[in-house]
Amino acid sequence: MSLRYILLAVALMAIVTYIPRALPIVLFKRKIKSQRITSFLYYTPYAVLGAMTFPSIIYSTGNLYYSIAGTLVALGLAYLEQGLMKVALGAVLIVFLCHVYF
Amino acid sequence: MAKDNQTSEKNNIKKPIAKENSINDFKQGVKKGLPIAFGYVPVAFAFGLLAVKGGIPVWIAILISMTNLTSAGQFAGVGLIMAQATLFEITLTTFVINIRYMLMSLALAQKVVEKMPRLHRSIMAFGITDETFAVSSLEEREITFPFMMGLITGPYFGWALGTALGAILTNFLPVAVQNSMGIALYAMFIALIIPAAKKSKAVLVVIIVAIAISSAFKWVPFLNKLSQGWVIILATVIASAVGAIFFPRSEERV
Numbered sequence: 001m002s003l004r005y006i007l008l009a010v011a012l013m014a015i016v017t018y019i020p021r022a023l024p025i026v027l028f029k030r031k032i033k034s035q036r037i038t039s040f041l042y043y044t045p046y047a048v049l050g051a052m053t054f055p056s057i058i059y060s061t062g063n064l065y066y067s068i069a070g071t072l073v074a075l076g077l078a079y080l081e082q083g084l085m086k087v088a089l090g091a092v093l094i095v096f097l098c099h100v101y102f
Numbered sequence: 103m104a105k106d107n108q109t110s111e112k113n114n115i116k117k118p119i120a121k122e123n124s125i126n127d128f129k130q131g132v133k134k135g136l137p138i139a140f141g142y143v144p145v146a147f148a149f150g151l152l153a154v155k156g157g158i159p160v161w162i163a164i165l166i167s168m169t170n171l172t173s174a175g176q177f178a179g180v181g182l183i184m185a186q187a188t189l190f191e192i193t194l195t196t197f198v199i200n201i202r203y204m205l206m207s208l209a210l211a212q213k214v215v216e217k218m219p220r221l222h223r224s225i226m227a228f229g230i231t232d233e234t235f236a237v238s239s240l241e242e243r244e245i246t247f248p249f250m251m252g253l254i255t256g257p258y259f260g261w262a263l264g265t266a267l268g269a270i271l272t273n274f275l276p277v278a279v280q281n282s283m284g285i286a287l288y289a290m291f292i293a294l295i296i297p298a299a300k301k302s303k304a305v306l307v308v309i310i311v312a313i314a315i316s317s318a319f320k321w322v323p324f325l326n327k328l329s330q331g332w333v334i335i336l337a338t339v340i341a342s343a344v345g346a347i348f349f350p351r352s353e354e355r356v
Contacts, residue, residue, distance in 0.1 A: 001183070013192065017170050029216065031211075031212050036347075040346035042239070042345075044342045047308050047345070048338045049309075050312035052334055053295075061282060078293045081297045084140065085137060085143075091292075
């Protein structure tokens with residue numbers, strides 16, 4: 001793994017991460033009027049995050065059951081609206097305790 | 103005459119107020135960004151850990167976080183670098199994973215002050231992440247450049263700092279801790295969507311549809327050949343379309 005290869009990969013990653021972020025907001029200066037489209041756009045973040053989280057989350061810790069325990073804790077804390085940090089750390093803590101005690 | 107005085111007075115006052123408004127907007131943004139910044143630390147920590155464990159130098163792990171500022175794309179990209187994939191494959195995969203930002207960027211274009219100049223747009227675009235997007239789209243009013251820059255600041259440094267900590271502490275942490283950190287990213291996503299799903303049945307339906315599609319493409323034979331980036335895009339487009347068709351939003355705000 002040469003340094004040149006890694007740096008090139010990182011630069012390419014940075015470019016293809018920036019382009020999708022910038023293009024639409026720079027190009028579309030006028031607001032979209034269509035209710036269909038604005039509704040669609042309103043729902044996208046929830047769809048993206050849902051699809052990214054499940055089912056990936058249950059493969060995220062190297063143990064299916066521990067991951068499920070962590071997922072349930074995250075769901076519970078999020079339902080109680082505990083905020084990003086508490087939910088993330090709560091899930092990590094439960095998975096860690098499972099690793100330690102089982 | 104009196105009228106003239108009024109207008110000139112108005113013009114005189116306008117500038118300092120505008121400046122004060124930008125400072126206030128920036129501060130407000132910073133305030134809203136802090137929970138994201140704290141949420142990023144454990145996730146970035148997990149990233150730094152994974153990268154260095156896989157043989158990436160500490161400074162490069164930090165460089166990746168400071169130039170990419172993205173969760174899923176970085177995890178995937180570093181995984182591919184460790185597997186010595188071709189540059190083409192790395193570029194294509196991270197691009198596909200990041201296509202979702204186009205949807206967010208387009209949605210934000212509806213939400214920002216219409217007359218924001220292109221230069222400002224291109225600068226703030228760097229800070230669009232799943233989380234900063236979710237928070238800014240929940241704002242009641244139009245988004246200004248100072249607000250967005252404030253919102254981005256905390257998460258940017260939280261992401262870099264978390265990566266640095268994870269990268270440096272790798273060798274001191276027991277494996278159990280390292281494995282446990284893997285769930286942090288997803289737990290954070292859950293924290294972002296559940297409160298909204300609680301309040302809106304439409305959002306809940308959209309989330310369930312998206313999850314059903316991504317699960318199908320994970321477990322159903324043949325369907326599971328499609329790469330994760332494409333699955334996310336497909337699930338997003340279908341689920342959001344279902345939302346738009348069955349629960350069109352009547353309000354003005356996006």
